[in-house]
Amino acid sequence: MALRDSPSLSPEQQLHDSGDTGARDLGVRARLLPAMPGNVLWGWLGPLVVTAFGAYLRFFRLGEPKAVVFDETFYAKDAYSLIRFGVEQSTLGTVDDPIADTRLLAGNTDVFVHCPPQPLSDCAAYVAHPPLGKWMIGLGELVFGMTPFGWRVMAALVGSLSLLIMARTARRMTRSTLLGCLAGFLLALDALEFTSSRFALLDVFLMFWVLAGFACLVVDRDRYRERITDWYESGRSPATGPPPGVRWWRLGAGLCLGAACAVKWSGVFFLIAFAILSLVWDAGARKTAGIRRPYAGTSTRGLPGAAVMLGVLPGLVYLLSWTGWFASSRGYGRNWDQATSAGPAYFVVDSLRSWWNYQTSVLGFHTGLTAHHPYMSEPWSWPLLLRPVPYFYESAPGCGSANCAQAVLGTGTPLIWYGAIAALLVMIGWYVTSRDWRAGAVLLAYAVGWLPWFYYAVSDRRTMFLFYALPMVPFMVLAIVLATGLVLGTRTVSPLRRTLGAAAVGAFALLVLVDFWWLAPVLTGENVPYDLWHARMLFSSWI
Numbered sequence: 246m247a248l249r250d251s252p253s254l255s256p257e258q259q260l261h262d263s264g265d266t267g268a269r270d271l272g273v274r275a276r277l278l279p280a281m282p283g284n285v286l287w288g289w290l291g292p293l294v295v296t297a298f299g300a301y302l303r304f305f306r307l308g309e310p311k312a313v314v315f316d317e318t319f320y321a322k323d324a325y326s327l328i329r330f331g332v333e334q335s336t337l338g339t340v341d342d343p344i345a346d347t348r349l350l351a352g353n354t355d356v357f358v359h360c361p362p363q364p365l366s367d368c369a370a371y372v373a374h375p376p377l378g379k380w381m382i383g384l385g386e387l388v389f390g391m392t393p394f395g396w397r398v399m400a401a402l403v404g405s406l407s408l409l410i411m412a413r414t415a416r417r418m419t420r421s422t423l424l425g426c427l428a429g430f431l432l433a434l435d436a437l438e439f440t441s442s443r444f445a446l447l448d449v450f451l452m453f454w455v456l457a458g459f460a461c462l463v464v465d466r467d468r469y470r471e472r473i474t475d476w477y478e479s480g481r482s483p484a485t486g487p488p489p490g491v492r493w494w495r496l497g498a499g500l501c502l503g504a505a506c507a508v509k510w511s512g513v514f515f516l517i518a519f520a521i522l523s524l525v526w527d528a529g530a531r532k533t534a535g536i537r538r539p540y541a542g543t544s545t546r547g548l549p550g551a552a553v554m555l556g557v558l559p560g561l562v563y564l565l566s567w568t569g570w571f572a573s574s575r576g577y578g579r580n581w582d583q584a585t586s587a588g589p590a591y592f593v594v595d596s597l598r599s600w601w602n603y604q605t606s607v608l609g610f611h612t613g614l615t616a617h618h619p620y621m622s623e624p625w626s627w628p629l630l631l632r633p634v635p636y637f638y639e640s641a642p643g644c645g646s647a648n649c650a651q652a653v654l655g656t657g658t659p660l661i662w663y664g665a666i667a668a669l670l671v672m673i674g675w676y677v678t679s680r681d682w683r684a685g686a687v688l689l690a691y692a693v694g695w696l697p698w699f700y701y702a703v704s705d706r707r708t709m710f711l712f713y714a715l716p717m718v719p720f721m722v723l724a725i726v727l728a729t730g731l732v733l734g735t736r737t738v739s740p741l742r743r744t745l746g747a748a749a750v751g752a753f754a755l756l757v758l759v760d761f762w763w764l765a766p767v768l769t770g771e772n773v774p775y776d777l778w779h780a781r782m783l784f785s786s787w788i
Contacts, residue, residue: 273477278471292426295429303401303443307443309770311350312393312639313350324383325354325391330575331573331575334357334368335357337356368575369575372607373607379447381403382396385397385398385399399450400449403449407442410457410460411719412428413425414459414460414463419727436657436658440655441655447509451511451716452718455505462519489546499558499559506559507566520555527543578606615708624702627714633655633656634656635654654768654781660757661721664757669688672727676688688724691724
């Protein structure tokens with residue numbers, strides 16, 4: 246299928262060549278609302294099949310390795326503490342003497358420091374990230390138990406659902422079911438998304454909510470343009486445009502992006518950028534419909550609602566994610582006794598003051614996080630996959646060789662990541678020459694996920710890792726898919742061009758599958774001969 250299902254004449258040509266009102270209306274509708282693919286069944290069935298494929302990969306042997314992997318030592322226990330106490334509590338042992346990890350793997354959940362009756366806050370854990378991602382991990386622990394499968398199952402679930410959102414969003418953006426399924430397929434085969442979906446780490450939840458928020462805004466864009474079109478065809482005055490109305494999909498975006506901020510603070514970069522992007526889309530729709538002063542109209546009629554849905558609402562979601570802290574006397578810095586000593590009004594004021602002090606303390610922690618880590622990396626190296634993170638490594642017998650290696654490497658699929666570099670360059674050229682909204686949206690989202698880290702790397706010399714780039718991955722895939730749409734061409738190109746384009750796109754998808762399959766033994770913790778593991782270390786910096 247073509248990138249956009251366009252008629253033989255472009256919508257702009259139709260509008261220019263038409264002389265009657267009906268034809269002009271058809272031109273505006275075509276420009277504002279390109280037709281979706283006709284087969285609704287395949288529009289859902291195709292993405293669901295791709296999602297099922299990716300879910301199988303993510304859930305297969307999910308409980309292996311039977312170990313507390315990398316930062317699971319923090320998040321799995323914090324999540325369990327939230328389920329039990331409503332807040333994070335200190336655990337037994339240290340990094341060098343992980344008593345709590347050993348007990349958990351033996352089936353013993355007595356892993357928290359035993360607190361005296363007063364003050365309970367003495368046993369509170371100081372945590373560096375908001376609680377929503379840990380609440381989500383804890384839901385899996387509540388249902389499936391405090392086991393490796395239990396603390397990983399929610400990551401696998403949201404990692405799989407991300408494939409469905411990816412496929413449906415790409416389908417809507419390209420007006421092609423085939424390209425939508427390709428997007429879901431590529432995301433399913435990205436090694437970083439795959440490994441992040443199989444461990445109790447926070448970044449996959451951040452990626453999920455960012456992608457979901459973006460998907461909501463893409464639907465909202467279509468819904469608003471449909472409203473603009475209906476208003477235009479009704480013959481209303483072009484001075485004002487339609488009334489703002491309730492933007493349910495924009496409201497959904499606010500909830501999702503607020504949830505992203507409640508997983509990790511870096512979600513706020515996407516929140517700000519996507520809010521601005523949504524308003525620019527509104528102004529573009531108003532301009533296309535011939536509304537005078539489209540940008541001023543967007544500011545006066547659209548900005549107030551957007552401020553509530555993409556400003557106030559995300560803030561409320563973030564605040565509500567701390568409900569357990571507000572409702573408990575156990576939280577770090579809670580100051581419960583003082584807050585409850587002088588009535589409800591003082592409780593609210595003093596609780597918010599204590600909470601705000603906690604937030605500023607965490608901000609200071611993040612900006613001062615400069616400790617050296619052997620697998621840290623700078624953001625400018627991320628697109629090249631120069632320094633991935635070994636989540637897990639053991640050398641144990643059982644592989645049929647004298648030397649064995651059981652490893653999980655947190656890296657991306659090279660063909661996707663290097664292909665994305667080329668695709669993003671294409672997006673830059675496409676946007677400069679045509680101002681296509683899809684290229685602009687992808688470039689903005691990628692930049693927002695990547696460039697802010699340059700500041701922290703240069704000014705604060707902050708400790709960072711490759712998996713910080715995970716929220717960028719869906720937009721890398723979208724760049725590839727949009728570029729492949731250009732390779733395929735529209736229905737008006739010659740059959741030979743379309744055949745060659747289809748062959749090139751099919752070959753790329755097949756090579757990505759082979760690339761992922763080749764890396765799979767070091768992504769899933771399979772016990773393999775050391776030589777096989779070493780052969781998959783593409784650079785010396787991977788070791």
